[in-house]
Amino acid sequence: MSTPSICIIVVSGSHERLQMAAMLASVGAVSGNEVNVFLSMNSLQYFAKGADIAAPAEGSFGELMAVKNVPPFKSLFEQAVELGDAKIYPCSMALDVMGIDEDALEPWLGEPMGLTKFLSMAQDAQVWSF
Amino acid sequence: MAERKVIDARGSFCPGPLMELIGGMKLAQVGDELEVLSNDKGSVNDIPEWIRKVGHEMLEVREEGDVWHIAVRKVK
Numbered sequence: 497m498s499t500p501s502i503c504i505i506v507v508s509g510s511h512e513r514l515q516m517a518a519m520l521a522s523v524g525a526v527s528g529n530e531v532n533v534f535l536s537m538n539s540l541q542y543f544a545k546g547a548d549i550a551a552p553a554e555g556s557f558g559e560l561m562a563v564k565n566v567p568p569f570k571s572l573f574e575q576a577v578e579l580g581d582a583k584i585y586p587c588s589m590a591l592d593v594m595g596i597d598e599d600a601l602e603p604w605l606g607e608p609m610g611l612t613k614f615l616s617m618a619q620d621a622q623v624w625s626f
Numbered sequence: 627m628a629e630r631k632v633i634d635a636r637g638s639f640c641p642g643p644l645m646e647l648i649g650g651m652k653l654a655q656v657g658d659e660l661e662v663l664s665n666d667k668g669s670v671n672d673i674p675e676w677i678r679k680v681g682h683e684m685l686e687v688r689e690e691g692d693v694w695h696i697a698v699r700k701v702k
Contacts, residue, residue, distance in 0.1 A: 519641055522641060522645055523676075526644075526645070526676070526680075527676060527679055527680065564639060565638055566638075567638060567639065567641070567642040567645065572641070572645070575648075575649070579645070579648050579652065580648075
């Protein structure tokens, strides 16, 4: 059984969605799947270099996670890269709108990517969006 | 008998214990045994599934009090 390539698009800034995306990226990547993550819109702010911003809860589960010892989503994304060779790409449009360049982001992120390239990557992959 | 390295992931939730095991696996030598301590019940299913998928060896899963002990061997 071949392991599919997984493409994950994250546009939400909510704790629940970021957490689920990070869980999927990390477990997928360490299980032999090629994982490509595209970060845009409200998700990108958390990946500024050294940013330690708490993501707001969307509902009661997010509030519960805030007081339990769930692994931080940012650490899970970093583990996906370090332990599973996942690639995490900031959206070039989002960088333009925010007025920052890639040097302002965590060094374990990949090069900024446009949607056209990501669509090519996603062509034969499972696609998940958060 | 091979040394068994203990990875204490008690108090962490999915996928924390699995990710800690994988971090330990990266540093281990082929043939080494690792034992994860977890009180996240999902680990009891997730870790054996990962081991099967990736091709390492499950040694044992046992419950002691409210802690699961999941022992594996790195085979490649």
